[in-house]
Amino acid sequence: MSMLRSLSRQMPRTRPASTYELPLTGCERHTHRQWWARFHTKRILRLAIFAVAAFFAIRIFFGLDAFVTVVKTEPDDGKPPLYQDYHRWELRLPQHNPDLPYPEGRHGQFIWMANHVHGSGWGNAMQEHLLNAHLAYKSGRALVFNNYTWNKDGSDYSDFNGNLIPSRVPLAALIQGPAAGGPLPPGDTAPRAVTKEYFDQVCPPSERHVIMSDEVTNAYESESHAGKVLDAWVEKLKTLPRCVEINEISAQIFSIWIFGSQRVLGIWPSLKSSPILTEFRWSRLIERAYTLNEHLFTSVSWFSRLFNRSAYPYDKIPGLLAIHIRRGDFEGHCLHFAKWSSQYNGFNQYPELPDHFEQPQQAGWGEATEEGKRIYLRHCFPDIPQIVQRVLEVRDTPAGKGLKDIYIMTNGKRPWVAELKAALKETGGWDKIASSRDLVLNKEQQYIAQSVDMLIGQRAQAIIGNGFSSLTSNIVMMRMAQDFPPDSNRFW
Numbered sequence: 261m262s263m264l265r266s267l268s269r270q271m272p273r274t275r276p277a278s279t280y281e282l283p284l285t286g287c288e289r290h291t292h293r294q295w296w297a298r299f300h301t302k303r304i305l306r307l308a309i310f311a312v313a314a315f316f317a318i319r320i321f322f323g324l325d326a327f328v329t330v331v332k333t334e335p336d337d338g339k340p341p342l343y344q345d346y347h348r349w350e351l352r353l354p355q356h357n358p359d360l361p362y363p364e365g366r367h368g369q370f371i372w373m374a375n376h377v378h379g380s381g382w383g384n385a386m387q388e389h390l391l392n393a394h395l396a397y398k399s400g401r402a403l404v405f406n407n408y409t410w411n412k413d414g415s416d417y418s419d420f421n422g423n424l425i426p427s428r429v430p431l432a433a434l435i436q437g438p439a440a441g442g443p444l445p446p447g448d449t450a451p452r453a454v455t456k457e458y459f460d461q462v463c464p465p466s467e468r469h470v471i472m473s474d475e476v477t478n479a480y481e482s483e484s485h486a487g488k489v490l491d492a493w494v495e496k497l498k499t500l501p502r503c504v505e506i507n508e509i510s511a512q513i514f515s516i517w518i519f520g521s522q523r524v525l526g527i528w529p530s531l532k533s534s535p536i537l538t539e540f541r542w543s544r545l546i547e548r549a550y551t552l553n554e555h556l557f558t559s560v561s562w563f564s565r566l567f568n569r570s571a572y573p574y575d576k577i578p579g580l581l582a583i584h585i586r587r588g589d590f591e592g593h594c595l596h597f598a599k600w601s602s603q604y605n606g607f608n609q610y611p612e613l614p615d616h617f618e619q620p621q622q623a624g625w626g627e628a629t630e631e632g633k634r635i636y637l638r639h640c641f642p643d644i645p646q647i648v649q650r651v652l653e654v655r656d657t658p659a660g661k662g663l664k665d666i667y668i669m670t671n672g673k674r675p676w677v678a679e680l681k682a683a684l685k686e687t688g689g690w691d692k693i694a695s696s697r698d699l700v701l702n703k704e705q706q707y708i709a710q711s712v713d714m715l716i717g718q719r720a721q722a723i724i725g726n727g728f729s730s731l732t733s734n735i736v737m738m739r740m741a742q743d744f745p746p747d748s749n750r751f752w
Contacts, residue, residue, distance in 0.1 A: 339424060341704045342416055346430040346545075347407075353441045355402075355452040358462055363400065363451040366462045370454070371396050371497065372404035374508040375473065378412050382434070382710055383730030384519075385409075387607070387737075389431075391514045391527065393439035393453065394536045395490055399497040401504070402451035404459040405431055405440065421589075426707055433704065434711055436541040444535050463503035471500070473510040485526025486518050519730070524606030537741045542715050547571040549705045549712045556694040557667040557716065574719050576744065579664040579691075581654070582720035584713075584732050585647065585680075586640075587672035594640035597728055598628035604727035604751070607737040612746035617727055640728050642752045648683050650724060650752055655689075659722050659748040667720065668695035669713040669731070714738075727751040 358366040377388050385408050396403035407428035411418040418427045431440040438444050441453045476496045480488055493513060497504065506513065518524050531537060541547070550571040554560055558577050596602075601619045603609065609616070617639060620632040628636070638646055654660045666684060670677060674697050681693045696713055705712065710731060717723050717735040725732030736749050 340417060340426045340707055342426060343430050343433045343704060346432040350430055350432050350441060350455050351457060353452070353454070355441065355454055356458040363449065364402065367502070368451050368462070369399075369401040369502040370404055370459055370463055370504065371399065371401045372456065372459055372463075372468075372505045373513065375506050375510050375512055376406065376409075377512055378409040381730065382408060382708070383734055384516075386435075386734055387519055387730055388512060388514055390439055390536055390540075391486065391490075391531070394527070394531050394534050395493055395513065396453070397438070397450055397534060397536060398490060398530070399494045400450060401497060403439070403453040404456055405453050406456045407431065408434060429708060432543060433545055434543050434708055436543055437539045438535050439540065442539065442541075445539060448535060450535075459503075467501075468503045468505045469501045470505045470507050471510075472507045473513055477511070477513075483523070485523040486514060487526035487528075487530065489514065489518070490527055490530065519606050519733075521603055521606050522609045525610065528610075532741050537738075540738070540741075541572055542711060545704060546708070546711045546715055549699065549701055549709075550715050553699045553701075553712075556698050557665050557692055559665075559691070571715065571719075574715070574738075574742065576721055577719045578721055579662055580667060580716075580720040580722075581651065581660070581663045581665065582667045582669060582717040582723045582735075583647070583651065584669040584717065584723070584725040584729065584735075585642070585672060586726055586729060587670060587676065591637070591641045594636050594728065595628070595633060597640060598633045598636035599626055601628075602728065605730055605733035607733035607740075608725070608727045608751065610736070610740060610746065610749075613736075613749055614747050615727070615751040617751070639752045640726060644680050644683050646752070647680060648687060650750075651684060652687060654722060654724055654750050657747065657750075659745055659750075663721060664690060665692040666690055666694070667716050668693070669717055670696050672697075718742075722748040722750065724750045724752060 355364055357364075360368075362368060373392050376392065377385050389405070389408075393403050393405075407430050409428050410420070410425060411427040413427075415427050417424050419425075434440075436442050438453060441455070444450055444452065476492055477489075479496075480492050484492075514524070542550075547570065551569060554571075558580050601622055603619065604617050620629065620635045622632065623629045642650065651666070655663050668677065668680065672680070672695075677695045677697050681695065684690060684693055696709065699709065699712060701709055701712070714731060714735050717725070717732075718738045723732075723735060723739070725735060727733075732751075739749060740746070
């Protein structure tokens with residue numbers, strides 16, 4: 261308090277500008293002010309200085325959320341959030357105006373992929389959505405987007421392994437940018453993406469051309485790469501009416517067989533330069549979760565923590581190694597991959613990457629050898645000693661120079677994560693080791709936490725990912741889009 265008193269004595273006092281145009285001298289102050297006014301001013305000044313100091317102290321230790329009141333639009337009944345505010349925000353997008361001039365408005369052209377994937381993890385849904393959005397952009401049509409959907413039966417909640425989850429999550433809660441109705445770069449005249457509700461308004465069912473996807477897929481070779489699939493659809497859409505719907509029961513345009521092989525890379529030259537990627541951002545909900553937790557996995561100065569810094573742009577975090585480790589039922593998936601001699605996900609197979617998976621010889625059709633199972637499990641479901649060994653190998657590479665912090669992206673249970681963190685710490689040389697289990701998230705962030713992991717992995721100096729995972733492949737795709745060094749992307 262002695263410092264505060266000293267500061268208060270040294271700071272000049274002024275009258276309101278409405279009374280005096282220039283600050284008063286000390287003599288004038290004593291001439292014009294009563295003793296009680298001088299005392300009152302001193303007390304207010306001291307309180308103001310104390311309040312500012314307290315604000316910065318709370319901001320450093322607790323973050324800006326200490327001053328934010330969370331308004332609950334519905335009672336907390338223990339159920340997952342429904343993200344209704346995000347959907348209402350989507351409905352208010354400015355492009356939802358039928359009177360806008362072409363190529364938007366009621367005379368614009370639209371494509372609604374009613375057959376978009378559902379009941380799959382966000383990693384699978386995200387990769388399909390981005391390619392569908394790019395197809396719409398290249399065809400000059402407005403993408404009609406819908407929620408990330410787990411269950412299409414109309415229910416608000418679904419059961420997942422005994423846990424209640426939202427059946428639908430609006431895209432606005434997950435991502436920003438042209439793929440979610442955001443603006444395009446200045447000068448780009450392509451139509452903006454719109455919601456399904458607006459599509460229903462300007463393209464009633466009687467005006468839609470409904471097409472089965474195999475009308476186009478049958479026109480090209482079954483093993484064609486994604487670039488040829490894109491070109492075939494762009495040409496087909498030129499011949500169709502303004503309102504196009506892909507039949508709900510038809511196969512996805514970009515199939516799992518494309519995403520699960522190098523065939524997807526055929527679209528990369530076009531996709532990388534597309535505003536779908538160049539203007540991509542994670543949602544504010546995700547970015548906020550990142551900002552409030554970044555002190556767990558990287559050094560953040562006390563000065564930086566005074567302000568609510570943005571997570572964007574997604575620059576590299578020097579010194580951070582992000583590792584992606586799937587646990588739980590993923591062991592069964594890994595053995596299934598071994599049974600059918602699966603490859604890495606397509607976006608984990610860029611030729612520039614240093615790690616390539618060589619499939620072991622099978623015992624027979626749909627039958628893996630014991631050695632083959634061990635090879636798949638090492639790359640897909642590594643144990644703690646294997647994880648530690650691989651981390652040390654990557655740290656010794658040129659891309660690993662300067663690594664000092666680790667962030668573990670995992671769905672592993674807390675005791676297992678604690679054991680892994682202890683084993684990594686024993687190797688020495690690490691300042692911070694944190695995991696997905698350490699993040700402090702609000703209720704809305706908890707159900708989309710994998711996107712927080714993806715943002716952290718996207719920004720890390722180096723990653724070690726699961727080559728068979730779409731979460732890893734989306735991270736790798738984003739890093740390659742940002743021209744991160746290819747050798748900073750490694751696998752188990």
